[in-house]
Amino acid sequence: MTAEDPAALTDLAAPTDLAAPTTPIARCELWFVELTLRRPFRTARDTTDHRPLTLVRLIDHDGAEGWGECAALAAPGYSTEWADGAFVALRDHLVPALLAGVTIAPAAAPMAAAAVEMARVDLALRRSGRSLASRVGARRPAVPWCAVVGRQPDIDALLGVVGDRVAMGAAMVKLKVEPGWDVVAVTAVREAFPGLDVAADANGAYDTRPWDAVALADAGIVYLEQPVAPTAVLRSAEIARVGAAPVALDETLGDPAGVRAALAAGAGSVCNVKPARVGGLGPAMACLAEARAARSRCFVGGMLESGLGRAAAVALAAVPGFDLPCDLGPSAAYVDDDLTEPIRTDASGAVVVPDGPGLGRCPDVEELLRRGARRTVVEP
Ligand SMILES: [Mg+2]
Numbered sequence: 480m481t482a483e484d485p486a487a488l489t490d491l492a493a494p495t496d497l498a499a500p501t502t503p504i505a506r507c508e509l510w511f512v513e514l515t516l517r518r519p520f521r522t523a524r525d526t527t528d529h530r531p532l533t534l535v536r537l538i539d540h541d542g543a544e545g546w547g548e549c550a551a552l553a554a555p556g557y558s559t560e561w562a563d564g565a566f567v568a569l570r571d572h573l574v575p576a577l578l579a580g581v582t583i584a585p586a587a588a589p590m591a592a593a594a595v596e597m598a599r600v601d602l603a604l605r606r607s608g609r610s611l612a613s614r615v616g617a618r619r620p621a622v623p624w625c626a627v628v629g630r631q632p633d634i635d636a637l638l639g640v641v642g643d644r645v646a647m648g649a650a651m652v653k654l655k656v657e658p659g660w661d662v663v664a665v666t667a668v669r670e671a672f673p674g675l676d677v678a679a680d681a682n683g684a685y686d687t688r689p690w691d692a693v694a695l696a697d698a699g700i701v702y703l704e705q706p707v708a709p710t711a712v713l714r715s716a717e718i719a720r721v722g723a724a725p726v727a728l729d730e731t732l733g734d735p736a737g738v739r740a741a742l743a744a745g746a747g748s749v750c751n752v753k754p755a756r757v758g759g760l761g762p763a764m765a766c767l768a769e770a771r772a773a774r775s776r777c778f779v780g781g782m783l784e785s786g787l788g789r790a791a792a793v794a795l796a797a798v799p800g801f802d803l804p805c806d807l808g809p810s811a812a813y814v815d816d817d818l819t820e821p822i823r824t825d826a827s828g829a830v831v832v833p834d835g836p837g838l839g840r841c842p843d844v845e846e847l848l849r850r851g852a853r854r855t856v857v858e859p
Contacts, residue, residue, distance in 0.1 A: 504578055512818065547601065
C-alpha cells in the first residue's frame with residue numbers, strides 16, 4: 480500500500496454529519512458572554528479566571544432553534560484561535576456561509592466551525608425529539624470524570640483542591656504541570672491520596688527538557704499529556720518510547736487524519752478528543768474511530784465550557800471506546816452560576832449524561848441579557 484494508492488484512502492474515517500437532515504436557517508444570533516470561574520485555572524501556558532464564550536443560536540423557518548458554543552479561549556496559545564477572533568470569524572464568514580447554504584470546512588477555524596456544527600446538531604435533534612446521546616450511540620447514563628487541577632500556590636493548596644474534587648466524585652485527577660511543578664506535585668498527591676489515579680498535563684512545556692518529561696512519566700502517573708509542542712511528533716515519540724507512562728496527545732491532534740499520523744509515528748498511545756479542537760462532534764467521532772483502529776485509549780477533554788458545551792462533550796464521553804475518565808466535571812467544579820441548568824453528578828459521583836432533546840441543555844435568553852451578554856444578529 481502506498482500513499483498514491485487510491486484504495487489506501489478509502490478507509491480514512493470520514494466525519495459524520497450529525498445534523499442531517501438539515502432545515503434552512505432563517506436567522507442566527509451570536510451571543511458574547513463571560514463566565515467567572517470559581518478559582519483561577521493556571522496551566523504551563525496561561526491563567527484563566529474569566530471565560531469569554533460565543534454562543535451560536537440558529538432559528539429555522541418553523542421557529543425551532545439550536546444552540547452551539549465556541550470554546551476558543553481568551554488569547555491564542557492553546558491553539559491559534561481566540562475568543563474575539565472566533566467571534567469575528569463566525570459573524571463575518573462562517574455564519575454568512577451557513578445562511579447561504581455553503582458547506583463550511585472546519586480546518587481553518589475549527590473551534591468557530593464546531594460552534595456552528597453544535598448548533599446545527601442541536602437544532603436537528605430538537606426537531607426530531609432525539610437526544611445527542613442517542614444520536615452518537617452513548618451507552619452509559621453517567622460517566623466517570625477526571626478533575627483537571629491547575630497549578631496552585633503551594634502543595635498544601637494543591638492537596639486542598641484535590642480533596643475538594645475527590646469529595647465531588649472525581650474518579651481521578653490530572654495535574655497541570657511544568658518544569659518546577661511536576662514530580663514533587665505528583666508525588667505529594669499520590670502520597671496523600673493512595674489509590675487515586677493521577678495523570679499530568681504539560682501543555683507542551685517540556686520542549687527543551689525532554690528528560691524531565693521522562694522523569695515525570697516515571698513518577699507513577701496514568702498518562703503524561705502533551706509533553707512537547709503540537710508539531711514535535713518525533714520528540715513525543717522518543718518520550719513515549721523511554722518513559723514508563725503512556726503519552727497522551729491533545730494539542731497535536733487537529734483532525735482525524737492527524738490522529739492517524741501521530742499514532743502511526745508512535746507520538747502517543749492515548750488520545751484526548753475534544754470536539755472543539757477537531758472541528759465538531761462529527762469529526763470527534765471520526766477521531767475516535769481512527770484512535771480505536773490504532774488500539775489507542777481515549778477520553779474526551781474539556782475546554783472550561785459552560786453547561787451547553789459541557790452537555791455535548793459529556794454525551795460524547797458516554798460513547799463506547801472512550802475508556803478513560805473524561806475531563807468534564809460537574810458545573811459546580813468550575814462555576815457557581817452556569818449559563819444553563821447545571822451538569823450534575825449521580826450518587827456515585829459520575830457525571831450524568833443529559834438525555835433531553837438536542838444537547839439536553841440550553842441557555843435562557845433572559846438570563847443571558849441579565850448577565851450583560853451582547854447579541855449580534857446575522858441574517859441571510
Ligand atoms: Mg491537555
